[in-house]
Amino acid sequence: MSLFRELHANPPLVLPNAWDAGSARAIEAAGAHAIATTSAGVSWAAGVADAGGLNRTTAVAAVRAIVAVVSVPVTADIESGYDDVSLTVAEVIEAGAVGINLEDSAAGALIDPALHASRIATAREVAVAAGIDLVINARTDTYLFGDGSGTIDRAKLYAEAGADVLFVPGVVDAPTIRRLVEESPLPLNVMVGPGAPTVPKLTELGVTRISVGPAITAGAYGLAAAAAQELLTTGTYKVLTTAAEFGKHNNLLR
DSSP states (O other): OOHHHHHHTSSOEEEOOBSSHHHHHHHHHTTOSSEEBOHHHHHHHTTOOTTTSOOHHHHHHHHHHHHHHOSSOEEEEOTTOTTOHHHHHHHHHHHTOSEEEEESEETTEEOOHHHHHHHHHHHHHHHHHHTOOOEEEEEOOTTTSSSSTTHHHHHHHHHHHTOOEEEOTTOOOHHHHHHHHHHOSSOEEEEOOTTSOOHHHHHHHTOOEEEOTTHHHHHHHHHHHHHHHHHHHTOOOGGGGGSOOHHHHHHHTO
């Protein structure tokens, strides 16, 4: 059993998502036991919009850069697979990833569940051929693009295809989370942020894996915008008191 898989066996696995090597190293130094990438954050860092702007080459390059500077397992957000799940999974494995997020939507619409199950099976086949115990986090966007109906049916198909975890973004209310935990054949990953239950509460509800998606990236860019606005208007620097100390962060990357 891989170290990353073992981390799922003793929940909660909390994953503050990174978008580049510097953020990944800072997150590791804060105590994270694994690093997850965020496709939105990687997209923004590359100067493109999320959900369609990122390509395989840039996504894989971000994974490779992150793996190079951390000593903990790295799982890669590969969105819906960049038009070729087999090639994308092979490339992120070669870059050093030991897990993936693979989502069942593209261009703002849900993918047929049977088709997505076949994509999960393909990802598993590629990992087995590479000799990697890949943890597949099957993301379903049933709550992002609908009312959540069909979530458990999809989970069953994805489990049969070889998925290890069910990722359901867009759900933060405790009753729904508890129901998903009880009904899903796979351990549950939820995406949190302000307004979501706390990590202790989510653990009590039975959630196995907790991530924040692009929230930390958005916070970093929010800090940049606020600091720039303050500098350009009042000419002061109060916002920057919350920024990382130069020497401390620089030393993390030595």
